Amino acid sequence: xxxxxxxxxxxxxxxxxxxxTGGVTDALYHGAPAVLLAxxxxxxxxxxxxxxxxxxxxxxxxxHLLLRGFWGGLDVARRVLDPRLPVRPGWFRIPLSTNxxxxxxxxxxxxxxxxxxxxxxxxxxxxxVHVLDIDDFDTRSLEAEERRVLRLFGAPVxxxxxxxxxxxxx
Amino acid sequence: MTLTDYLVPALLYVGVFFYAAxxxxxxxxxxxxxxxxxxTKADNVGLGFVALAAxxxxxxxxxxxxxxxxxxxxxxxxxxxxxxxxxxxxTSAERGSDE
Numbered sequence: 001x002x003x004x005x006x007x008x009x010x011x012x013x014x015x016x017x018x019x020x021t022g023g024v025t026d027a028l029y030h031g032a033p034a035v036l037l038a039x040x041x042x043x044x045x046x047x048x049x050x051x052x053x054x055x056x057x058x059x060x061x062x063x064h065l066l067l068r069g070f071w072g073g074l075d076v077a078r079r080v081l082d083p084r085l086p087v088r089p090g091w092f093r094i095p096l097s098t099n100x101x102x103x104x105x106x107x108x109x110x111x112x113x114x115x116x117x118x119x120x121x122x123x124x125x126x127x128x129v130h131v132l133d134i135d136d137f138d139t140r141s142l143e144a145e146e147r148r149v150l151r152l153f154g155a156p157v158x159x160x161x162x163x164x165x166x167x168x169x170x
Numbered sequence: 171m172t173l174t175d176y177l178v179p180a181l182l183y184v185g186v187f188f189y190a191a192x193x194x195x196x197x198x199x200x201x202x203x204x205x206x207x208x209x210t211k212a213d214n215v216g217l218g219f220v221a222l223a224a225x226x227x228x229x230x231x232x233x234x235x236x237x238x239x240x241x242x243x244x245x246x247x248x249x250x251x252x253x254x255x256x257x258x259x260x261t262s263a264e265r266g267s268d269e
Contacts, residue, residue: 019235073215076208077191080198089204109249118207120256130203
């Protein structure tokens with residue numbers, strides 16, 4: 001698994017170098033040490049024993065995120081351009097089903113892309129989420145997103161809870 | 171005039187629209203959290219459309235891959251820094267200070 005992860009990083013950085021230089025032959029002499037150095041730094045900063053993302057799932061998940069991100073941008077633009085400025089902001093605490101730090105960090109990033117929500121990190125086993133419209137927000141959508149992120153990491157997925165988050169205030 | 175000649179400016183206009191919406195949100199919204207919503211979500215979509223326009227304009231796979239990488243890194247950096255700023259804003263608000 002560790003060898004697999006190291007090779008995957010080496011290949012990824014090589015592809016980045018090829019993309020940046022357009023595959024020019026002269027640049028490959030500089031590219032080889034640069035790619036090796038990048039792989040080494042990556043392994044020092046985030047060892048291969050740490051949880052990794054499954055590439056197959058990532059390929060499926062990214063288009064979903066881009067589409068949701070587009071709706072998120074459109075939703076904010078609609079509210080900003082409305083003269084009445086229709087927002088009812090508030091905080092939710094969404095209980096997390098795993099304590100895997102990497103899963104929760106990625107989930108925080110994902111929640112911040114989705115329409116109407118924004119994560120402010122994990123505290124006390126719950127993700128703190130700021131929402132644009134507290135009356136129009138369904139916490140179950142975030143639980144579905146959490147299951148997708150767990151699958152992305154290949155982590156065990158818990159059954160849906162349907163308990164809802166703890167609702168905060170302004 | 172080819173289809174690309176129409177598409178590139180159209181995509182740029184859409185991108186600028188989202189950037190303008192994000193900046194307007196920065197001015198109209200009253201607190202740090204709402205401003206982060208506007209700046210991250212709308213601006214990321216704006217950047218996406220501008221990147222798409224640039225990729226079409228240069229029309230090569232190499233340029234498109236480079237631009238896609240720029241967009242991807244910008245999204246990742248925005249997601250991470252926005253979370254840190256939201257955490258900071260929340261902690262400050264809870265302390266009752268306006269740092």
